[in-house]
Amino acid sequence: MAKDVLCEVNSCVHWAEENKCNADSIYIVSHSSQEASKSAETDCKTFEVK
Numbered sequence: 001m002a003k004d005v006l007c008e009v010n011s012c013v014h015w016a017e018e019n020k021c022n023a024d025s026i027y028i029v030s031h032s033s034q035e036a037s038k039s040a041e042t043d044c045k046t047f048e049v050k
């Protein structure tokens, strides 16, 4: 299980200083219709705008 999640999406309500994610858990999905083969094809579904 990931313990220290780093994230640069500072418009998210779960974002904290030093690029830390303070959500209890995060949910990542593939945004392509096929299986993701690179990180650019994934998104965080836990994102909530500040």
Ligand code: SF4
Pocket: 005, 006, 007, 008, 009, 012, 013, 014, 015, 016, 020, 021, 022, 023, 026, 044, 045, 046, 047, 048
């Ligand atoms: S919930 Fe997702 S987008 Fe928001 S800070 Fe955490 S990892 Fe980043």
